[in-house]
Amino acid sequence: MKVISIIGYHKAGKTTLVERLVKELLKHGSVGTIKHTREEIVPQAGDTERHLNAGAGVTIAVTPTRSVKIVKNAGLNDALAQLSRDGMDFAVVEGFKESGLPKIAIGDVEAPNIVARVDANASGEELARIAMAQPDQVTLEHLVAKIKRSPRYKEAGAIGTFTGVVREIAGDERTEALEFESFDEVARERIKAIEDDLKKREGILEALIYHKTGRIKAGEDIVYIVILSGHRQELFPALKDAIERVKAEVPIWKKEFTTGGDFWVHDIH
Template identity: 40%
Template sequence: MHVLGVRDGGAGGDALERVVDRVVDRLSERGRVGVVRYDATIADGTHAGESLTFGGDVTYDLGVDGDWAASGTGMSVGDALDSLSTDCKYAVVVGVRSLRHPSIVVGEAVDDRITEGPVLATIDGPADLEFDDLIARLEAAEPHESLQSLVARVKRSPSADRAGAIATFTGRVRAKDSDDDARTEHLEFEKYEGVADERMAALEADLEARDGVLEVELYHRTGVVADGEDIVFVVVLAGHRAEAFRTVEDGIDRLKDEVPLFKKEVTAEDEFWVHDRP
């Protein structure tokens, strides 16, 4: 699922909503769209970020063909995106200043609390949007995947009728190896552009060629991943549990060995690229 943030750079609520409506209408021509709205005024002044749990509600509406809305006290934007990722092609996030996904800014007011992800456009209103360029750049960015979205994808496999097992692995950022270690604040991952994606696809194909294995999904985040957040997922659809378990274990081992990803670790005391560490 591709995620696009829309935030107010000073144009005001009416202009922001007209942009959101236009963006959702155009994206819905290409697939199902989820909309996540966050109102910072209900968060007791807390700076809203994707990894934060808000004091108020995050509400989300499902696409132009959806007829319901849901809200959850204490739900994070990440939680809402995970929920939408199972059956939406796009998500539009409104009102979050700090987002690792691409965003557009409505208005040009100076704001030091800028979005963490790339700004695709700064505009005054919907007439300024260049949709072909916007969609191309949005779809070139890293998508939002969750364990739920990958499991949902393999369940939709044409081979699902022959499947008796789904096995998964989730890797996450570990704060410490032992009590005496300096706490890891976050990891930062970079990939060897082009090569990493090719190796990942080749690895999936090789694992799917095994007897009894029907579908394999591998996903590894890039960029900054905070303490406690998920980094990597392996999902295997198989005829029986034995081949599912074996393939999950081999999948994560080979991903770490064969896919060129570079990791920087930032602790409370130091930062270093792991491949440079003696």
């Protein structure tokens, strides 16, 4: 999921640019939006509020035309996680100026991580080019949601996943973090080739693989593999072969940060 925030001063035209950007991004995939607002989405009264006051962590108000999910004390990261679980390809955020998200700024407003400045007349095509240039933010839930949208999902009898994590303790050594570097273009090509080969196997309907780069702390996720298959018998061998091929064929290098020192490791996992 690619994430971009549009920020600007009050009445600068942020919502208009969000509308243009959403319409353009819909040509390339599914879009979810998040708006920073100080207004109450629903009145703090009535039965819905009573549900929350009774202790419900989440309540969903449903009308004939739309629904509103209300979560107590949720923030921007929770909202982004929800869009990821919903399988959105793009998340367009209006506001949240102080966040670390990549931002398109209208005019001279200042904020961290501004990747482009535009005026209120910027076209949807210009905004979409900026949004699509941002790095992907991928979760396992996002990949599972995406694979469920496969045209072949009706043929499926199983979804299998593999998640590689940073092992904190191995023997007497404690790992604080790992750092991964790759030849990005070559790595993407190799991963795509592995996905394509898996899909040629009997019973394998779809395959998605994602490997993170950069610094990853102990206990955090490194790599995701999601496979859609007709039956469980084909699924588990394909998962095993997929991770072994990622380790052997994708040009990714690992540096390990431990309590005993820092060093590069040949085996990436």
